[in-house]
Amino acid sequence: MRIVILGAGTGGLTLANRLARLIADELERSRAEIVLVERRKDHDYQPGYLMASFGVRPLAHYRRSVRPLVHRRVRLIEDDVRKVDLDGRRLRGETETAYDLLIVATGSVPDFRLIPGLDAEDVRRPDAGFGTFYTAEGAEALARTLEAFERGRIAVVVASPVHKCPAAPTEFALLLDDLLRSAGRRRRVEIVYTSPLDQLNLLEALDAWARPEFHRRGIEALFSFVPVRADVARRRLFAKDGRTLEADLIVVVPPHRGADVVRNSGLGDEAGFLPTDPETLAVAGRDDVYAVGDATDLAFPVLKAGAIAHFQAVVLAQNLAHRLRNVPTPYRYDGRFLCFVDDGFASSAFIRYDRHHPPRTATTGGLVHAIRQAYHELYWLGVRGLL
Numbered sequence: 001m002r003i004v005i006l007g008a009g010t011g012g013l014t015l016a017n018r019l020a021r022l023i024a025d026e027l028e029r030s031r032a033e034i035v036l037v038e039r040r041k042d043h044d045y046q047p048g049y050l051m052a053s054f055g056v057r058p059l060a061h062y063r064r065s066v067r068p069l070v071h072r073r074v075r076l077i078e079d080d081v082r083k084v085d086l087d088g089r090r091l092r093g094e095t096e097t098a099y100d101l102l103i104v105a106t107g108s109v110p111d112f113r114l115i116p117g118l119d120a121e122d123v124r125r126p127d128a129g130f131g132t133f134y135t136a137e138g139a140e141a142l143a144r145t146l147e148a149f150e151r152g153r154i155a156v157v158v159a160s161p162v163h164k165c166p167a168a169p170t171e172f173a174l175l176l177d178d179l180l181r182s183a184g185r186r187r188r189v190e191i192v193y194t195s196p197l198d199q200l201n202l203l204e205a206l207d208a209w210a211r212p213e214f215h216r217r218g219i220e221a222l223f224s225f226v227p228v229r230a231d232v233a234r235r236r237l238f239a240k241d242g243r244t245l246e247a248d249l250i251v252v253v254p255p256h257r258g259a260d261v262v263r264n265s266g267l268g269d270e271a272g273f274l275p276t277d278p279e280t281l282a283v284a285g286r287d288d289v290y291a292v293g294d295a296t297d298l299a300f301p302v303l304k305a306g307a308i309a310h311f312q313a314v315v316l317a318q319n320l321a322h323r324l325r326n327v328p329t330p331y332r333y334d335g336r337f338l339c340f341v342d343d344g345f346a347s348s349a350f351i352r353y354d355r356h357h358p359p360r361t362a363t364t365g366g367l368v369h370a371i372r373q374a375y376h377e378l379y380w381l382g383v384r385g386l387l
């Protein structure tokens with residue numbers, strides 16, 4: 001049986017490497033094959049973009065070559081897949097890759113063009129008045145902008161609830177406050193945060209945790225602010241309800257969509273996300289296609305997060321091993337999520353939940369922060385299937 005995983009991001013790598021250990025015998029005897037198809041040579045630990053945007057460490061610290069992260073019994077093919085041919089059971093790119101079972105792990109993409117007037121180039125130029133920490137290039141440019149930002153107004157704009165990592169924008173605002181305070185510039189810089197919702201964050205527990213901090217630190221919050229147009233030259237954003245936001249620097253968390261290959265293959269919904277069973281991770285109407293991570297259409301409380309891609313990959317690897325052996329597949333993804341949230345450069349909180357346990361924010365402090373710092377490095381063991 002040939003199991004092909006499309007995308008060597010957090011979910012795809014974790015799945016390929018864990019499965020390789022679970023079916024070592026079958027791989028050894030050539031009864032099964034695992035193929036991982038990825039277009040990039042490098043893998044980014046994306047939470048590192050947040051740190052890189054504050055110049056904590058250079059982007060290179062959070063980037064590694066894909067090859068050494070892949071188990072020796074997994075075949076890695078470098079290819080930019082243009083189409084999934086469901087009837088012919090093959091991926092079409094520079095080469096053709098046939099499969100018996102396909103797992104789509106192509107992630108999600110920040111799409112600045114979903115805010116008319118804005119494009120990805122605008123947030124890469126430090127002088128443009130717009131910035132982002134949601135792309136590698138954006139994070140590097142933002143670090144330079146923030147270092148030189150002496151006075152004025154910075155807006156952190158969450159354009160849509162559909163974006164990677166529910167916590168990152170809230171963290172960004174709190175870290176920005178911390179950075180400016182320690183640099184002695186906070187009194188000269190106003191911070192405003194906009195949310196498309198009537199709370200700071202999709203997660204109520206996170207909203208309840210962050211709100212008093214925003215208040216205490218003088219971070220202004222604007223709710224139900226849905227940007228519909230940008231005027232880059234005048235550094236303005238216009239909201240659906242007629243409000244206008246003006247700032248010297250507008251840091252954008254753009255709406256996200258699914259990978260082009262999903263849309264080009266007629267596999268996903270309008271936004272390019274795959275209709276996926278929340279427990280088995282099978283793609284609707286197919287018994288030979290699964291999806292993990294950001295590529296799925298699963299919505300709150302299943303969010304677009306590396307932790308979720310990881311937990312889904314753990315479950316699916318076990319079920320695929322069972323399926324290969326023709327025994328029932330008993331494992332179900334239980335909606336598990338956990339996440340660290342920094343409220344400063346020396347303090348973090350921790351949030352976790354699953355379908356049976358509602359989210360609660362754990363104690364905030366230096367110890368949790370130390371664990372988070374360690375996790376930034378442990379991630380590499382996670383994607384290698386060792387954690």
Ligand SMILES: Cc1cc2nc3c(=O)[nH]c(=O)nc-3n(C[C@H](O)[C@H](O)[C@H](O)COP(=O)(O)OP(=O)(O)OC[C@H]3O[C@@H](n4cnc5c(N)ncnc54)[C@H](O)[C@@H]3O)c2cc1C
Pocket residue numbers: 006007008009010011012037038039040045046047048049050079080081082105106107108133134135164165168259260261292293294295304305306307308309338339340
């Ligand atoms: C600033 C920031 C902070 C974050 N912080 C956190 C956090 O604290 N905690 C957390 O849990 N998550 C966090 N995340 C989110 C996390 O990084 C993603 O949710 C996670 O990487 C999703 O994993 P994935 O495998 O679904 O997709 P990805 O890791 O994005 O991988 C998708 C892969 O598919 C490949 N691919 C796509 N299309 C093709 C194609 N046509 N052909 C070949 N290959 C293709 C891509 O190149 C990529 O390697 C953060 C993200 C950002 C941007």
